[in-house]
Amino acid sequence: MAECKSFIPTIEGEEHVIAAAQHIVRALGSNKNLTDDMRKILRELDTQLSSMTLVAANKKMELREIEEHLNFIQEKVTSRESEQSMIWESSPKEASEYLKVVDEVRRLTENLGSMPLNKGEENKLLCRAHSILQTAMVRLEEEFSNILIQNRQPFEPEHMSFRSSEGDIVDDVSTVSVYDNAGEDSLRRDSCSKGIEEYIIDLVNPDVIPDLKCIADVMFMSNFDHECRQAYINIRKDALDECLFILEMEKLSIEDVLKMEWSSLNCNIKKWMRAMKPFIRVYLASEKRLCDQIFGEFGPVSSTCFVETSKASMLQLLNFSEAIAIGPRRPEKLFRLLDMYEVLADLLPDVDALFSDDTGSSIQFECREGLKRLGDSVRGTLLEFENAVRSNTSTNPFAGGGIHPMTRYVMNFIKALTDYSDTLNFILKDKDGVDLESLSPNVNPVIEEEKDTESSSYNTCPMAHHLQSITSILESNLDGKSKLYKDASMQHFFVMNNICYMVQKVKGSELGALLGDNWIRRHNWKFQQHAMSYERAAWSSVLSFLRDEGISDAGSNSVSKALLKKRIRNFNLAFEEVYKSQTGWVIPDPQLREDLRISLSLKVVQAYRTFMGRHASQLDGGWHSDKYIKYSADDLQNYLLDLFEGSPRSLHNSRRR
Structure with missing residues (x-):
């Protein structure tokens, strides 16, 4: 504190002036030529000067007492500066005595400040009192900070169903693009961030809350509220940063996020989703209660401290969601965008409740803007998906x-x-x-x-x-x-x-x-x-060989054995060709595969059986019919069961069933 100086006359100088004036009045009063009225006036003046002498003497004695008391207080305050130990770590009694001493110097400062500042002695004492008070405030700020740091409670997110297996971090869904061979169950919704238990925890040991509140009360009454608030904000901001570190949220710029490969980005999105609910519903809710416990009696101070403490962490989380929203609109991002949108939308009422005052309106606005950007990205990504399918x-x-x-x-x-x-x-x-x-x-x-x-x-x-x-x-x-x-x-x-x-x-x-x-x-x-x-x-050409048209001799209604023989051989060749190719075709759906086989059986086998039965008489005799009648109806029936399995076969290498 700057040294106070004064050129105003001292109290001792004032007493000399009064004594000299009193001597002059008494000398004048001894003059016998004075009238009675004049003598009366001089007597009254002498009485007043005597009273002034007494007041000056009393005032001198009072200032000496204040100086002595200030010396005592200064000794008490400065004696702690040479000690390494913290007062509140020593004993409750010492802490109470120190607060009492600080309160006394605060009152002395107020009393001295209320006196007319026209004397040098009062100014000197006031400057000393301010200096001692400032020293005490610096010490209280240190004690306040130390209590906050040393009594911080550990944040254990595993108690809120946060921790998951390592396998959850590796994504097996969104790395697949529209061009890849995705499996039946390759797309599924993540269940992370569901079922988080919501409760408020003690971020600082509750036993020290009264001490923190007492220190804050004294600092606020001493007009050192800014220093107290700033100490709290700095320490708790560090605590919130540590919380995000525990929740595995890195400090990433928007540029960092935009440069990430999808696999890394996807892992970070999952971490963001797992972190949001415990951080806002548990940690920030607990932080707000801590602010209220310490600063609740100081009106809007509590809300201001909470907003200043949590703003950087909230913006860190919201900046990440913004980077995801403005990044490339690839179809594989759609589910993650929707997950993030739902998480943020679900947390909006919590954000509104936590940042309900005007000081927190900017956080509310940023959350809604973040939600809007995610929604825009969802719409754009869905259109991009349609375009990817189309192209x-x-x-x-x-x-x-x-x-x-x-x-x-x-x-x-x-x-x-x-x-x-x-x-x-x-x-x-x-x-x-x-x-x-x-x-x-x-x-x-x-x-x-x-x-x-x-x-x-x-x-x-x-x-x-x-x-x-x-x-x-x-x-x-x-x-x-x-x-x-x-x-x-x-x-x-x-x-x-x-x-x-x-x-x-x-x-x-x-x-x-x-x-x-x-x-x-x-x-x-x-x-x-x-x-x-x-x-x-596929089968019209095969079935055409089982028709009666074109197998009669010219100009006769009788069946030509040569034409019949050729027709059967052609059927065999056509069936074998279809068999060879269509055993390599595949119908994955078992019901469709069975239905199509039944339909083909009804058409092909029945037509074959009818054709062969109708012309059985023409095929009897020494024709060596077994050379060209290679298949029975049952053979065809069995061979049709080989179709659509995706394994090409040839009837030349097949066994009869």
Whole structure:
């Protein structure tokens, strides 16, 4: 504190002036020529000067007492400065005595400050009192900080179902792109961050809260509230940083996040989702209670301290979500974006409750802006997914005519989206309630056709519309891929398999509720039509050899044995060729595979049995019929069971069954 100086006369100088004046008055009073009135005036003046002398003497004695008391207090305050130990770590009695001494110097400072500042002695004492008070405040700030640090309670997130196995960190879902061969169950929703127990914990040992409150009270009354608040904010900000470290949240800039590979980014998103709820609902709620316990009696101070303490940590978490939202809109990010959106939306009421005052309005605003950005990214990413499906091209036909990896991925993808139905329906409408359909540049016309066809059960919610759009785009893409096959029967076979798979994924799932029963009936009909088209294209030429036309002799109604023999041989060759190729084709759905085999059996075996039975008489005799009648009806029946297994075979190397 700056040294106080004064050139005002001292109290001793004042006493001399009064004594001199009193001497002059008494000398004048001894003059015998004075009138009675004049003598009376001089006597009254002498009495007043005597009173002033007494007051000055008393005042001198009072200031000496104040000085002596100040010396005592200064000794008490400064004696602690040479000691290494903290006062509140010594004993409650010492802490209480120290607070009492500090309170006394505070009162002396106030009393001296209320006196007229016209004398040098008062100024000197006031400067000393301020200096002692400041020394005491510095010590109290140190004690306050030390109590906060030494009595911090450990934060154990495993008690809130935070910790998970190492395997949870490695993602097996979102690294798959629309172009990869995703498995049936490769897309599923994470359950992390669910079921977190919500409760308030003691961040500081509750036994020391009264001590912290007492120190804060004295510092606030001494007008050192700023130093007290700043000490609290600095220490608790460090504690919140440590909490985020325990929750495995790194301090990453937006630029750092945007540069991350997807596998690392995905792990960090999972950590963010696991950290958000315990941090806000447990840690920040507990931090707010701690602020209220210490500063609750000082009005808005408690809220200000809480906001200043928690703002940096909250912005760190919100900046991460912003970086995810503004990053590339790749389809594999969609589920993580939805997870983050739901976590943040779920926590908005908690954020509003924690930051309810004007001082916290900026945090509320940032949370809502973060949620909006995530929603925008979800909409954009969903459109990007549709574009990825639409633009997915192939140069070679898919071997075996089975279910294309894209079909598996897309259907698993949209099936997984049904877990987010409510969220997506909310996101897919903008602030004016306009469906995202208006934002899509290439809405497939098939959707409009299906709307008309299925008007009785068409679900008009935004998500249903987009599922309709995606399935229609997928069908169109599959139709294009089918054209890569030169064999017309294989084209129908491929589309049949893929649409059947689509129907099976929709049946009995939430997709069915969204797409509607009419969608299922329509697509059942579609793949059955393709199955019939496949049969006609693949087996018509085979069955043509089992017709009676063209096997009679010219100009006669009798059957030509030579033509009959040729017809049977041609049938054998045609059947063997189909067998060789179509044992390499695959129908993954067992029911569809069985149904198609039964249908073929009814057509092929029955036609063969009828043809051979009708012409049995012409085949008897010395024709060596066993040379060209290679198969019985039962043989054909058994051979048809080899079809569609995905393992090419040849009848030349097959055994009779």
